[in-house]
Amino acid sequence: MSVPTRLAIPKKLLFNLGLKSAENIFYQLPPEELIGQAVAKGEGMLSDTGALVIDTGEFTGRSPKDRFIVRDALTAGSINWNEFNIPIDETYFELLYRKIMDFLSDKKLWIRDCYACADQDYRLNIRVINTNPCCNLFVYNMFLRVEEKELEEIEIDWHLIQVPHFYADPKTDGVPHKNFVIVNFTKKIILIGGTQYTGEMKKAIFSILNYILPHDKNVLSMHCSANVGEKGDTAIFFGLSGTGKTTLSADPKRMLIGDDEHGWNNGSVFNFEGGCYAKTIDLSKEREPDIYNAIKYGAVVENVTFIEGTNTIDYSSKKITENTRVSYPLYFINNVLETSIGKTPKNIFFLTADAYGILPPISKLTPGQAMYQFISGYTAKVAGTEAGVIEPKPTFSACFGAPFLPLHPGVYAAMLGKKIKDNNVSVWMINTGWTGGGYGVGSRMKLEYTRAMITAALEGKLDNVKYTPHSIFGMMIPEECPGVSSEILNTESTWKDKDAYTKTANRLARYFIQNFEKYKDSVSDEILAAVPKI
Structure with a gap:
């Protein structure tokens, strides 16, 4: 695989982030290249409608008990600490962050700049770093897509680093299991490790918006x-x-x-996302025509099985999980408001x-x-x-x-x-x-x-x-x-x-x-x- 030359990510920014190498970077690849790479790497295969079908591995859903928020001067008095908002000391965040940077030093990385919030007054620019092209395709589908002319001057507000094959050590790393999601509001970084379930990325961004918008913006x-x-x-x-x-x-x-x-906000309702992440269990064209017709080339379908001897998805199968899902960009649906903003x-x-x-x-x-x-x-x-x-x-x-x-x-x-x-x-x-x-x-x-x-x-x-x-x-x-x-x-x-x-x-x-x-x-x-x- 060669590094694409049409869009070059500023290497200085990656080194400032803590990455030790910026040589094996695939930046802002279009869906067709990500799909080709995912198939070539054995991460998935195409269904008879052209959708990329992947298996997310051990985790086929979110793991709420393994999501943590760094407790520091910013969050100690503002977060509602409970069974879902579990505190973790910033020392453990720093420890895991360094370990992840070491882990990524010799890995190929897929990096995408995107944003959340269709209303530009509340736009949150996000740089996502993945170690799998199929996960980067999910990011393309789900978040709002940055125009190419914006990329040279984009200022990143948050970083999300997803490393499915990096595992924490519960004995030393301050987490109970090998998988984790850690949100650091002060450093504006989200770490996801030990799980390839893509929904963790979507809901991590949603979680930070549920803090930033009401707490800081009165939205x-x-x-x-x-x-x-x-x-x-x-x-x-x-x-x-x-x-x-x-x-x-x-x-x-x-x-x-x-x-x-x-x-x-005071005058409108706006979408946070640029895509849909829909359940597909027992999906049929008659009951959910929009979702059914959106499962085509560019869509990512998770944890489904095929009808034996075919590449036709068996939507009734719960063999892997009942939480089968598909992600696709909003423009796959005909009846969608382009601005994603209503009154x-x-x-x-x-x-x-x-x-x-x-x-x-x-x-x-x-x-x-x-x-x-x-x-x-x-x-x-x-x-x-x-x-x-x-x-x-x-x-x-x-x-x-x-x-x-x-x-x-x-x-x-x-x-x-x-x-x-x-x-x-x-x-x-x-x-x-x-x-x-x-x-x-x-x-x-x-x-x-x-x-x-x-x-x-x-x-x-x-x-x-x-x-x-x-x-x-x-x-x-x-x-x-x-x-x-x-x-x-x-x-x-x-x-x-x-x-x-x-x-x-x-x-x-x-x-x-x-x-x-x-x-x-x-x-x-x-x-x-x-x-x-x-």
Whole structure:
């Protein structure tokens, strides 16, 4: 392999960073070269649609317990130290940093300059250093791409160094395992070692933005998708995995701003990324046409298997993992807003797949209820049935992204509440889960009904209907909705056994109350007033 000559990285900058050699550098390669190198190195192979299929090795998902933040004068009093924000002494960061620089001294390196935040007022320039071309292709796909004319004068704000085959020594390096992600806010460096799971890079950048934007810029960072209608009205969709966030935000009548990470400043909502990182398990063209059609030359598909004897991906296979993924640039989707920036939102949707069958299919929230539900970040997952267990399991993730929040959830919730009030934003809770009973008794809410309810909310057709408060959770339930039978709007009426409904509703309310115990001393009375009433 020869070093490409059309784009030369300033070697002085690499030596200043601590690299001891700058001879085997592949800088800012286009996708076709990265794909060719990845295939030649045996890192992956092409599917019959041209996508690069790779195996990320031992780790097929993030390892939250192995992510650390350097605790120093800058972060000691500002980070919300908890099970996700684990402190590490800067001495260990320096030790691992030196070891990594030594490790890289004789390695080929793939380096890419990119940035996060489509709004140029908040642009964060990032230099990513990889030891694998397939990982550098992921970086090309996922982050915003720098124009070639900018490269000569670009000023780098952060460095991300990903070294999958460098392993820490838990006996000496201050980490419990061989793999690690360490964020140093003072030095503006992220170290990733011992894992090739590409999602660690994406979420590391998201995590630092969740500190920088709210803490330093007064911009609300959000784990959400966003789209915009023909009249320029922006909508935001929050929801944990399995709630339908990607599906429901992909509306053929609306333009996609982004599917996962956004900022909300005083006048707009902007995408952090330049690509999508979508789940592919059980993917079909009928259910997810945008994702399905984006899996082509240039896309990176992770941890899938092929149908035997072919290069056709078997999307139903969980042989390697259920967390199969694809990354592709946003321009692979036809219905995408090129600027990746929309106006201040008119509507916000909190999506939940309530497997207990209690929450209404659509309801309207007050600002206090919105902040409470935002901090709660609720959905319910169905347990595996191998041992005959069908009981739902409540899942709470603060602000719908707890593992990525360096600050206290109350900070993000207070910012959200203020923006809702200042801009008169309508906030809706959408239950894409069960009706007529919980899992095993009732049935899953039909997608056509959910789409009809969201469309009605977006078009203002629920502005003048009558509402009834939920007896326990308090959210307001519309008594009618175009395209949806009134009988299914109030979930309680769909249950045959009313006593069972009440008992289950009270049980779910207790889960909410128990989860919120850890936040109640750090939030406003307005939020506390939205606690369910058993």
